[in-house]
Amino acid sequence: MEAYDWSSVDEFLDREEELEALETWWSDPDRMPISLYGRRRTGKSWLFRRFAHGKPAMVLVARELAPGSQLEEFATKLEPALGVRPVISSLGELFRLLHRAARGQKLLVIIDEFPYLLPRTKAGTTRALTEIAAVMEEERDTSELKLVLCGSLVSEMESLMAERGPLHGRLRPLQLHPVDFGKARLFLPEHSPLEQFERYAITGGMPRYLSALAGSQALRTIVCREILSPNSALFNEGRVVLEQELNEPKVYFALLESLATGDKDSGELASALRSDAQRVSKYLSVLTDMRLVERLLPAGAAETSRAGRWHLRDPFFRFWFRYVLPFQDDLESGTPPATLYDTEIAQTLAEHVGKEFEKFCQHWVRATQSVSRVASWWGPALHSLRRDGVRSTEEVDIVATARGRVTLIGEARWRSKAMDVEYLNEIDTYKLPALRQSELRVVQQPQIMLFSRGGYTDRLRSAAGGRDDVTLVDVADALEALV
Numbered sequence: 001m002e003a004y005d006w007s008s009v010d011e012f013l014d015r016e017e018e019l020e021a022l023e024t025w026w027s028d029p030d031r032m033p034i035s036l037y038g039r040r041r042t043g044k045s046w047l048f049r050r051f052a053h054g055k056p057a058m059v060l061v062a063r064e065l066a067p068g069s070q071l072e073e074f075a076t077k078l079e080p081a082l083g084v085r086p087v088i089s090s091l092g093e094l095f096r097l098l099h100r101a102a103r104g105q106k107l108l109v110i111i112d113e114f115p116y117l118l119p120r121t122k123a124g125t126t127r128a129l130t131e132i133a134a135v136m137e138e139e140r141d142t143s144e145l146k147l148v149l150c151g152s153l154v155s156e157m158e159s160l161m162a163e164r165g166p167l168h169g170r171l172r173p174l175q176l177h178p179v180d181f182g183k184a185r186l187f188l189p190e191h192s193p194l195e196q197f198e199r200y201a202i203t204g205g206m207p208r209y210l211s212a213l214a215g216s217q218a219l220r221t222i223v224c225r226e227i228l229s230p231n232s233a234l235f236n237e238g239r240v241v242l243e244q245e246l247n248e249p250k251v252y253f254a255l256l257e258s259l260a261t262g263d264k265d266s267g268e269l270a271s272a273l274r275s276d277a278q279r280v281s282k283y284l285s286v287l288t289d290m291r292l293v294e295r296l297l298p299a300g301a302a303e304t305s306r307a308g309r310w311h312l313r314d315p316f317f318r319f320w321f322r323y324v325l326p327f328q329d330d331l332e333s334g335t336p337p338a339t340l341y342d343t344e345i346a347q348t349l350a351e352h353v354g355k356e357f358e359k360f361c362q363h364w365v366r367a368t369q370s371v372s373r374v375a376s377w378w379g380p381a382l383h384s385l386r387r388d389g390v391r392s393t394e395e396v397d398i399v400a401t402a403r404g405r406v407t408l409i410g411e412a413r414w415r416s417k418a419m420d421v422e423y424l425n426e427i428d429t430y431k432l433p434a435l436r437q438s439e440l441r442v443v444q445q446p447q448i449m450l451f452s453r454g455g456y457t458d459r460l461r462s463a464a465g466g467r468d469d470v471t472l473v474d475v476a477d478a479l480e481a482l483v
Contacts, residue, residue: 035173149171196479253325361449378393
């Protein structure tokens, strides 16, 4: 088998940890196959091709074809390597052929989009996987095959490893996640840290999306071309991802569109969908399994708390369901993407980026301060203020605890306008007292950290300069520090 040659090897970025894991597996005498999976656009194809480069390897890509047609296509692909056209009558026969091709030589075989090879029925899938498991058991000791099964359908790939499934214990999982901000910067070298973070907050760290938003052009220009244009590859991205995995995408679309504008509790979602909470919870459970949504709790709350809110955790989906899906008909009917950007996106983009900025600031506190837990908090305002109808609730972006007590709180704002002293006054007057009346234990003088994309006014700097408990964080420096 000749060495696999990938022409784009010099363009590959990041994924050092995953490559190291794959190389360790390649060197290991263990014959257990790897299950490499992750959502579309996480970079699986580039990763396994980079890994295969220079090794005796072949890549088989499954498509949504009839089983017989797919196996015939694979037979054509395998003929040059085997020197004879094989007869492949079943998946079990395919796996037997691959194992026997690796007798006496180490061979890497990657089957991409493996779930497309499986029958549509549950019984048929079980039979096929049972046959594959039997072949693995029979051929394992006489073959040097290194097999990677890949897939973008996360739920189906995870079901392969289910406890009662035929392949349970026969696959080594390697899930590919979006990259963090530090690694995302590799895709955006021409921009400042603040500009890099803005693009990261739209893409959610998905390599394909980062590549689309790379380049020196203005954000407005590149978003219009790569996302808002009806002819762009990402115009229907949310629809394509959901329709691949879900049977009733319309209900899920409605849920995600509601969450795209902000976190909501179960009751608010049920009201928005004009449905009952029990039915909505079933859909939320599926979206949770897909890693698209998560239930957030205020700092210190128990899992059973009713204060939980549902959050659309994928930033690109938040962007797509807020700014693309509701306006697709208009864009396809001739509304210029630039007009939509100016009227809808430019006005609220800071709010969208702010959700990711809050997460980043929490991560920065966790990494740089002596604290054990960091989360946001929301809850009732001071009793007296609620009684007088002045304020009903309070929220704190960052609440950090150590040894069971709140030792640090903070606020994060992604706005071009400089943060003024009013933010500090609000913490002292409303937010900190509300925290003290909650069930959280707060130290006598917690540290206060403020994060502002637009910097700080002289009034705030003067007020903070006279206090030992207040820190104004330089956001550009903080973004650089965690790389």
